[in-house]
Amino acid sequence: MRAHLGRDLSLAVDRIACDGSGLCAELLPELIELDDWGYPMLTGGPVPDDLMTLARRAVDRCPVLALRLVARQPAARASRPVALPEFVRR
Amino acid sequence: MIGAQSLPPSHGRTQPQQQSTARLLAGPPLADGTESHAAHVARLGPLPGRIDPGALVAEIERSGLLGRGGAAFPAGTKWRAVAGRASGGAVVVANGAEGEPRSHKDRALMAARPHLVIDGGLLAARAVGAGELVLYVGSDHHAAIASMRRALAERRGDALPIRLMEAPARYVAGESSAVVHFLNEGDARPTAVPPRPYVRGVGGRATLVQNVESLAHAALIGRFGAEWYRSAGRDSTPGTALVTVQGADGMAKVAELEYGTTLRELAASLGHDARDHRAVLLGGYFGGWATVDAVVDVPLDPARLTERGLAFGCGLVALLPAGTCGVQATAGVLRYMAGESARQCGPCVFGLGAISAAADRLAERRHAPDDLENLGRWANQVQGRGGCHHPDGAAGLLVSALEVFHAEFRLHQATRRCSADGTIGLAAAASGPGDLAIGRAA
Amino acid sequence: MIEALPWYVTRAAGMVSLVLLTAVVCLGLLTAARWQRPGWPRFLTAEVHRSIALLSVVFLVVHVVVAVVDPYTALGWASALVPFSSPYRQVWLGLGGVSMYLVAAMIVTSLLRGRIGRRTWRAIHLTAYASWPLAVVHGLGTGTDSAAAWSWVVNAACAMAVGGALVLRLRAHQEERAAVETALPMTSGSGFR
Numbered sequence: 139m140r141a142h143l144g145r146d147l148s149l150a151v152d153r154i155a156c157d158g159s160g161l162c163a164e165l166l167p168e169l170i171e172l173d174d175w176g177y178p179m180l181t182g183g184p185v186p187d188d189l190m191t192l193a194r195r196a197v198d199r200c201p202v203l204a205l206r207l208v209a210r211q212p213a214a215r216a217s218r219p220v221a222l223p224e225f226v227r228r
Numbered sequence: 229m230i231g232a233q234s235l236p237p238s239h240g241r242t243q244p245q246q247q248s249t250a251r252l253l254a255g256p257p258l259a260d261g262t263e264s265h266a267a268h269v270a271r272l273g274p275l276p277g278r279i280d281p282g283a284l285v286a287e288i289e290r291s292g293l294l295g296r297g298g299a300a301f302p303a304g305t306k307w308r309a310v311a312g313r314a315s316g317g318a319v320v321v322a323n324g325a326e327g328e329p330r331s332h333k334d335r336a337l338m339a340a341r342p343h344l345v346i347d348g349g350l351l352a353a354r355a356v357g358a359g360e361l362v363l364y365v366g367s368d369h370h371a372a373i374a375s376m377r378r379a380l381a382e383r384r385g386d387a388l389p390i391r392l393m394e395a396p397a398r399y400v401a402g403e404s405s406a407v408v409h410f411l412n413e414g415d416a417r418p419t420a421v422p423p424r425p426y427v428r429g430v431g432g433r434a435t436l437v438q439n440v441e442s443l444a445h446a447a448l449i450g451r452f453g454a455e456w457y458r459s460a461g462r463d464s465t466p467g468t469a470l471v472t473v474q475g476a477d478g479m480a481k482v483a484e485l486e487y488g489t490t491l492r493e494l495a496a497s498l499g500h501d502a503r504d505h506r507a508v509l510l511g512g513y514f515g516g517w518a519t520v521d522a523v524v525d526v527p528l529d530p531a532r533l534t535e536r537g538l539a540f541g542c543g544l545v546a547l548l549p550a551g552t553c554g555v556q557a558t559a560g561v562l563r564y565m566a567g568e569s570a571r572q573c574g575p576c577v578f579g580l581g582a583i584s585a586a587a588d589r590l591a592e593r594r595h596a597p598d599d600l601e602n603l604g605r606w607a608n609q610v611q612g613r614g615g616c617h618h619p620d621g622a623a624g625l626l627v628s629a630l631e632v633f634h635a636e637f638r639l640h641q642a643t644r645r646c647s648a649d650g651t652i653g654l655a656a657a658a659s660g661p662g663d664l665a666i667g668r669a670a
Numbered sequence: 671m672i673e674a675l676p677w678y679v680t681r682a683a684g685m686v687s688l689v690l691l692t693a694v695v696c697l698g699l700l701t702a703a704r705w706q707r708p709g710w711p712r713f714l715t716a717e718v719h720r721s722i723a724l725l726s727v728v729f730l731v732v733h734v735v736v737a738v739v740d741p742y743t744a745l746g747w748a749s750a751l752v753p754f755s756s757p758y759r760q761v762w763l764g765l766g767g768v769s770m771y772l773v774a775a776m777i778v779t780s781l782l783r784g785r786i787g788r789r790t791w792r793a794i795h796l797t798a799y800a801s802w803p804l805a806v807v808h809g810l811g812t813g814t815d816s817a818a819a820w821s822w823v824v825n826a827a828c829a830m831a832v833g834g835a836l837v838l839r840l841r842a843h844q845e846e847r848a849a850v851e852t853a854l855p856m857t858s859g860s861g862f863r
Contacts, residue, residue, distance in 0.1 A: 153573040153615040154420040155788065159704060161713040173609045175578035199716050201701060203788040367860075396862050406862075416862045567857040571850060581853035 146184030147207045149193060156204035165196040178205075249460060251468050252444050253484040258340045262375040265382040268343040275347050276450055284355040285311055288446060291454035292466045297323060297402065297439035298514055298541045300530040303446065306436060309426045310356040313434040317359035321411070321430065322349045324365040324372060324440040325395040325402030328512040329564070331542045333470035334440050336482040338365060338372035341444060342379035346390065348443025351450045353388050356436050360389055364407055367394035399513075399568035403616055404437040406570075417570040420615035441470050462488025463527040469543055471528075475500040476549035488527040491520070494545065507548040507632050511541020513561055514621035516628030517554070520547070538628075553648035554633030555640050558626070559584070559591035565622040576619045579610035583626060590637065593644040600641045604630065676740035681813065683733035685824060688805055690726035691773070692828040694719055695802045699835035703842035723777060730770060762811025765804045772801035802832065 158176040185193045289304030326334040349361045395401045401416040408429040410416035429435025458466040465487040495502035530540040566584035569576045589595040610619040697719035749756035754764030
């Protein structure tokens with residue numbers, strides 16, 4: 139996806155295509171972490187300029203083309219951290 | 229509330245009705261079976277002839293009709309969105325998949341009032357400029373399928389081709405992208421990529437996927453108007469809604485209530501005392517648990533419930549009898565939800581799998597020391613990370629269970645005892661949708 | 671002897687191309703198998719796969735061009751670029767041509783992956799399973815010294831490498847499937863179709 143000057147680009151994952159290869163998290167640990175099963179968790183928000191090159195590489199190297207750069211922040215879907223009852227957290 | 233025989237005012241008159249709560253269920257009782265086309269027309273009048281599509285959309289918007297599939301999204305907004313993109317002919321899909329196992333209202337509605345649903349579908353088709361109506365009915369809802377087929381055969385002179393498709397009997401088969409995926413490619417699994425159905429759906433055309441109950445309400449709004457529709461409703465949301473109520477006896481009853489009715493009133497009208505139960509599952513597996521004490525006098529209204537972090541959802545009201553273990557009940561639901569994953573996304577497959585296994589271990593008190601803590605962490609990890617909302621539903625249900633049954637979870641975790649000790653065995657905890665038998669809809 | 675130089679260059683470039691192609695195929699299989707070791711992350715396998723693939727183009731071009739311009743061979747450009755049109759060892763040469771085009775398609779589509787979509791890219795990339803054996807057979811058929819011991823050694827080593835990588839790939843695939851099976855409880859339900 140070509141950069142549009144002045145428009146912030148964010149990372150997004152096609153969750154169905156993603157098969158947990160984990161290359162993206164290796165290339166871009168600042169923005170991508172892996173969950174307990176090796177699938178990416180995106181920190182969200184626009185990609186900082188100094189990480190854009192790495193982000194583009196991560197997008198290109200994803201073996202299944204699941205990682206994308208999108209102009210609009212993907213709609214936040216119940217992605218707020220859930221408030222857990224106190225007794226569950228140690 | 230149920231079985232009230234009042235008729236809505238005929239088109240044009242807008243007098244408020246005394247017992248305005250029976251609308252979809254007005255007419256013969258559900259137990260009488262399918263209402264024939266002749267009886268339907270005799271009772272309600274014919275489907276309005278020439279209605280301007282734009283006026284129809286505006287009427288639906290004015291009525292404030294909310295979708296009955298669970299999301300409570302304004303139907304008028306959906307219709308307008310599809311109408312705006314319908315160049316070349318749109319498609320209307322009446323969504324009667326009802327994958328939620330404990331919800332019975334859609335199948336009961338289709339079985340008893342198929343012509344209301346079909347009328348609604350035809351009105352929607354006219355409003356959005358559709359060239360085709362598809363009736364998408366869950367393949368395990370046999371009475372509904374038979375009834376809809378008979379109803380189609382009875383009808384003459386409908387302007388539109390109407391076909392009935394049987395949906396695979398899976399939980400996610402009713403999700404709108406899954407509906408479109410099935411109609412296009414025979415695969416009822418949700419798809420993650422855009423475009424959304426209202427932009428490009430069945431056959432590449434703009435598609436309106438609307439719950440059958442929503443369409444039934446629309447069929448009445450088309451005859452009697454938005455003002456009539458808004459004349460019911462005791463709180464902020466106008467209109468009536470179908471609910472499935474399940475009490476301690478395990479029997480499921482379908483009823484129609486006015487939005488804003490409280491849980492206490494609803495239970496009482498069906499012969500239950502709400503206070504006999506400690507907890508209630510509201511809105512389906514996609515909803516959540518609440519303590520009866522906390523919600524017994526809360527209006528059952530999508531807006532009011534959402535304010536409290538609950539959901540009206542598909543109108544399921546499943547009361548958990550006192551003396552039942554909430555942890556075991558929750559483990560049963562989570563096991564079902566995990567099993568119903570479409571297995572397309574890692575966080576859903578592995579996340580729900582881990583959650584279900586840990587919940588089972590906690591329910592049977594053979595848990596590992598960090599199982600409870602992991603449950604909380606995994607609930608957060610799966611939120612919003614599936615290709616569809618399925619993991620969100622499971623996570624939301626889990627979190628509500630952790631709040632509502634916190635004492636029970638603590639008891640299991642710390643002492644390996646269960647308050648319902650011995651009364652519910654392993655088999656029941658592991659058996660899919662529930663330890664409560666589902667009876668015939670009343 | 672100098673007249674034989676082009677032949678040596680072509681032969682050598684061809685062999686190197688095969689070895690590099692073998693490495694590319696192995697690394698591709700290892701990428702899919704998510705192979706990794708401490709200090710060798712997965713993205714490194716993918717990167718080296720990519721780098722060697724691009725490098726192999728150089729040797730492939732040398733191999734084809736020198737073979738065509740070699741005054742000793744009767745090959746014109748048509749023989750190289752139109753598979754099975756050569757008067758000399760028609761079939762063996764032709765197979766090489768097919769392999770070459772498949773490799774070219776894979777490289778071009780990989781460079782343009784973002785634009786062509788995953789399904790198309792993957793369909794073309796799967797032809798790697800054809801292009802590698804075609805290259806081997808081409809080498810055995812057109813090489814006049816294929817009976818030489820070193821030729822056998824190289825071919826055998828390549829075959830074993832690809833065989834080993836295939837085994838790893840299949841095992842990883844089975845483990846993944848098993849993980850998905852065991853992750854979720856059994857469902858009584860029908861399928862999604």
